[in-house]
Amino acid sequence: MTTAIATIVPIQPETATGVAKDLLDQVQKGLGLVPNMTKVMANSPALLKGYLALSAAVATGSIPAAVRERLAISTAQLNGCEYCLSAHTYIGGNIAKVDAAELDAARRSESSDPHVGALLKLSQAIAENAGDVHDDALGVARAAGVTDAEIGELVANLALNILTNYFNVLANVENDWPVVGL
Template sequence: MSRLPLITTEIADDEQNALLTELKRQLGRVPNLYAALANSPAALRGYLELRHALAGGVLGARLREQLALLIAAENGCDYCVAAHTMRAGRMGFDEREISDTRDARSDDPHTDAVLRLARDILRTRGRIDDAALAAARAAGVSDAEIGDITGHIALNVLSNYFNHIAAPELDFPAAAPTEGSKMNQAWRDAARVELAEGYTLFDREGQPARTVQDARISIEGGFLHIRVADDADIQIVSAPGVALVTYRAE
């Protein structure tokens, strides 16, 4: 049980409600961590504004996600590790890439250098030595990237530390082990999947949609996993976002 109350639209004041409404528009729902952070609208707004600013920085979406996962792992934040493991999987990372990210490793030399630098900054509280900085620059990490990396550390330390304080209930699938066999999902054919109001997924044309036809689905840990085509990424929707699933006759 969360040590801080989870703010919902039913009990939120006007300022909290505006923030929660925007989160739901962006994510389809309000994760428990953000609902707890809404106890301080200033902190939640600051987090969202910094995240928005950094999304326009020099680091790509995949690398930003890897930084979030690495930082959560370094800080021992089970909630954020679970959330970013799920997101990394949706972005196409396989189990080994996720495990390597948590250990600050990558087959790509530039990504490897970014992750190692971020870990050094975390572990030294910013007091990295000249050799660590020189190694990152030798691998092509720019000064702008160094600034963005530090910004992402600040962003994710905020969410990690707040999670330690609030201890909200995990509302993402628990992170898979970094070693061992891959989990097997039981997939079924669905003739139609319809989401609740405010939730969307991407259809075969890559367009946001509330309803898709002829998809493959799997239900695990209170989440619906959806693949709209054989070569499409798996999309994940929480149980409250699912209005109707019609299975194809077997």
């Protein structure tokens, strides 16, 4: 992400009103902070509400947080989103407790854990091919123990990650995380 001026101005929680204020208050309550991405998303309460709902939904799935963070890193690297790469590297290391080597490997859609590696590779294939994944790729994933439920959740996580990647790149959201360069 470049250091260009934001194309969409963030809404500050202290000056927000209506639905935007309610949503930003929800973010503050849930995270203990309001990241710049959500401040910018607040310009469209429908967008912020959708992002929060999909985030909450994938968090209830069978793919654990530590794996979801690596999926987000892989997708951010693919899509050139420094904001998301930085955010998920920080969250992955400090909250999900993924070690630095695994966080770095996720940038290449790799993992020392064969199951996690299969999820990362399949997610990458789905993203690169707009969902048109060859049967061999699915077979390799299934041979590594990837379930149909996880395949469905991969698509949901991918949709969430692409949403935030594209939004942050488009809006030039100011990175408020320790920067991880592309």
